[in-house]
Each structure stands twice: as C-alpha cells, then as structure tokens.
Amino acid sequence: MSEDKATLWDCIVIGGGAAGLSAALTLGRGRRTTLLIDAARQSNLVTTGIGGLLGHDRRSPAEYYAAGQRELAAYPAVETRRAEVIDGAGNDDETFTVTCGDGRRERARSLILATGMDYRHPPVPGLADRWGDSVFHCPFCHGWEVADRPMAVLAQGAVGVHGALNLRAWSDRVTLVTNGGELTAQQRERLAAGGVAWDERPIAALDGPGTELRTVVFADGDELAVGALLVKTTLLQRSSLAKDLGASLIEPDEMLSVEAIRVDAMCRTDVPGLYAAGDAATTVPPSVAAAVASGHLAGASAVVSLATA
Structure with missing residues (x-):
C-alpha cells in the first residue's frame, strides 16, 4: 500500500517479536485498527528453544512467532506486513508517519516500538x-x-x-x-x-x-x-527510531549494560502517543516472558489513551 492520506491507523506496531505480537494482539482485541510491521530479525531466532516461557517452554522461537501470527489473523482490525521501517516522524496534527524500506509510508495516531536490541558480545x-x-x-x-x-x-x-x-x-x-x-x-x-x-x-x-x-x-x-x-553482553538499540522520534534513552550501566528506551510503568515514552516494549525498553535482564508482558501493557496503554483522547 502506498501512502494513503485517507488511511489513519489507530496504532502502528514496529517489530514482530514477542513484545510486538503481544501488543498487536491486545490492540486487536481492543478493536483498534493496527498495522504490525515486522522485519523478521528477532535476536533469539538463533536459539533452539525459548526457556522459561509458561506454556511454551523450550518451544522454538520460529514456531512461537508463527503461532502468534496465526492468532493475530483472527482479529480483522490487525494487518501484518513484512518490511523494515527506516524512518519515523511526528506530524503537526499529533499523528506519526513511518517510512518503510520499500518507500511505502503509513500514518497512525500512536506508535509502539518493539524494535529489539543489538546484542554486542x-x-x-x-x-x-x-x-x-x-x-x-x-x-x-x-x-x-x-x-x-x-x-x-x-x-x-x-x-x-x-x-x-x-x-x-x-x-x-x-x-x-x-x-x-x-x-x-x-x-x-x-x-x-x-x-x-x-x-x-x-x-x-x-x-x-x-x-x-x-x-x-x-x-x-x-x-x-x-x-x-x-x-557479559551489551544491548544497544537496533533501530534509530526512538532517537529520531525524540524519545529519551537510558545509558548503559556497569551491571546491566542496556541502552533502553525510557518508559513509565505503562510503557509510555516521554513523547505523547509513542510507546516502547520488549528488549528495546527493558531495564531488567531481557526475556521472552518479560517481552510478552511489556507488549501487553503497551497495547493496553495505547487502547486506553486512544479511547480517552
């Protein structure tokens, strides 16, 4: 889909890992029009199994993400797209525009960044x-x-x-x-x-x-x-979107070494309408279980904000 000014999504979720899928599911169940854009570069795809995720312990990441995609298909408000978002900007009307690598542009009333981390060892x-x-x-x-x-x-x-x-x-x-x-x-x-x-x-x-x-x-x-x-691994932002959109980052410290997007308890950044979840916003050791929880919170937070704006 090329840029269509008649199309204004309630929310665009960037990243289709555990946090992004969880956020999109919550938004879909909240009947909010949602576009999930996924570049399919989840960091744990190299592992043989997800450890410690209740109900999916030791399941392969690829199988887990495929199951999540199938669940999203049951919600007509949610559309998924395989692409990489290369740019994002806030608009004067308090919406956001994102640009994909193929040139397509989309607008939304809110954004959720679930863009993951670059693991440096x-x-x-x-x-x-x-x-x-x-x-x-x-x-x-x-x-x-x-x-x-x-x-x-x-x-x-x-x-x-x-x-x-x-x-x-x-x-x-x-x-x-x-x-x-x-x-x-x-x-x-x-x-x-x-x-x-x-x-x-x-x-x-x-x-x-x-x-x-x-x-x-x-x-x-x-x-x-x-x-x-x-x-000991250092986690740095995989995407520049948080910085591009004006969100604050937490500098890595000696113990955790994570360059996290700064969010509050409901996964809101300091930019109105912009949320972050998963590894990209973690302030604790990252895990799939934690990513699912934060994705749900980000999605719920966006649903409530959209309803009360």
Missing part, C-alpha cells in the same frame, strides 16, 4: 558460532539445558563476580574468565568463598565441534575444559 574467535547454544547471555533462558556441565563466565569486575556466583545454581564447577582483566583482592576472596575458580589470562579462542563448546583456549596455549559459557 566480546570479539572472541569461536564465540559467535556458538551463540544461543553453548554460549549465552541469560542463565534463566539457557541454564537448564546445560546444567551440571563445567561452566565459565566471560566478564570482568563486579559483573563477572556476580555472574559467576549466580551460575552456581546450574553447576558446581564454575570458573570466571576475565580475558585479561584484573580482579581485586576482595573480588578474589568472594569467589574463593563461593567455591568459584578464576583465570585472568587473555583468551585466544573458544573451541569445540559445531556449536558445542569444549574448551576456552588462552593466549599462552593452555586450555580450560568447559561445556558452557555465560557472556
């Missing part, structure tokens, strides 16, 4: 090949599948200590590897008291067959036998 050779399998960023999402293997945590400082101590719930053989970062005496004491080993040597690579992790290879040639690796 250390550039260690062999890490990306195992990402989402034996190498992961969330023990609650992946810890069960690798439980009782010897594990390592790749991080530095207080973040690394915290992660290594927490990982003991899934393994009694945990090592903190800092890739050249030095721990303080107090941090070493905490690790020792918790039964966690540590190694501060630089890392050359991760090794193992396929996506399986067998060893951490240090720069001096020594190896540490491990079956899983928890990695």
Whole structure:
C-alpha cells in the first residue's frame, strides 16, 4: 500500500517479536485498527528453544512467532506486513508517519516500538558460532539445558563476580574468565568463598565441534575444559527510531549494560502517543516472558489513551 492520506491507523506496531505480537494482539482485541510491521530479525531466532516461557517452554522461537501470527489473523482490525521501517516522524496534527524500506509510508495516531536490541558480545574467535547454544547471555533462558556441565563466565569486575556466583545454581564447577582483566583482592576472596575458580589470562579462542563448546583456549596455549559459557553482553538499540522520534534513552550501566528506551510503568515514552516494549525498553535482564508482558501493557496503554483522547 502506498501512502494513503485517507488511511489513519489507530496504532502502528514496529517489530514482530514477542513484545510486538503481544501488543498487536491486545490492540486487536481492543478493536483498534493496527498495522504490525515486522522485519523478521528477532535476536533469539538463533536459539533452539525459548526457556522459561509458561506454556511454551523450550518451544522454538520460529514456531512461537508463527503461532502468534496465526492468532493475530483472527482479529480483522490487525494487518501484518513484512518490511523494515527506516524512518519515523511526528506530524503537526499529533499523528506519526513511518517510512518503510520499500518507500511505502503509513500514518497512525500512536506508535509502539518493539524494535529489539543489538546484542554486542566480546570479539572472541569461536564465540559467535556458538551463540544461543553453548554460549549465552541469560542463565534463566539457557541454564537448564546445560546444567551440571563445567561452566565459565566471560566478564570482568563486579559483573563477572556476580555472574559467576549466580551460575552456581546450574553447576558446581564454575570458573570466571576475565580475558585479561584484573580482579581485586576482595573480588578474589568472594569467589574463593563461593567455591568459584578464576583465570585472568587473555583468551585466544573458544573451541569445540559445531556449536558445542569444549574448551576456552588462552593466549599462552593452555586450555580450560568447559561445556558452557555465560557472556557479559551489551544491548544497544537496533533501530534509530526512538532517537529520531525524540524519545529519551537510558545509558548503559556497569551491571546491566542496556541502552533502553525510557518508559513509565505503562510503557509510555516521554513523547505523547509513542510507546516502547520488549528488549528495546527493558531495564531488567531481557526475556521472552518479560517481552510478552511489556507488549501487553503497551497495547493496553495505547487502547486506553486512544479511547480517552
């Protein structure tokens, strides 16, 4: 559909992951005309299963998203479109216009950003090949599948200590590897008291067959036998839309390292009519379960605002 000034959506949802689908479902049930635009680049598509999502535990992400799309098809107010939104702007009449990569433009009374995050991990050779399998960023999402293997945590400082101590719930053989970062005496004491080993040597690579992790290879040639690796990861906005539309961002901190869109308890940004949900607006460790909840809140918030405007 080319830009049609007669078409004014109640809401456009950008992103068809767990948060976007949840928001669109809530809007559809609220009988609000909704356009869901999805570029199909969900970060968890590389994983074999979603961990910890009630009713869908260990289901493949692709199957989960397909089921969500089928559910949306039952609501005539909701239309879905495969495209990438490359630009967004607010209009003088308090509506929004978004532009897709194919040149199509759409207008709406409200927008929900469920655009996800760009997961940045250390550039260690062999890490990306195992990402989402034996190498992961969330023990609650992946810890069960690798439980009782010897594990390592790749991080530095207080973040690394915290992660290594927490990982003991899934393994009694945990090592903190800092890739050249030095721990303080107090941090070493905490690790020792918790039964966690540590190694501060630089890392050359991760090794193992396929996506399986067998060893951490240090720069001096020594190896540490491990079956899983928890990695400190930085999450940055995948899309520039939040900035383009004037929404505020929360700067990454040392512990969480998430560049989140700032929202209130009902997923409203500081721009009227603009909402954000899912990983893009998370201030807690991201998960599909949390994304579903925030998507519902964003959708409900938009429905109420549209009804009372």
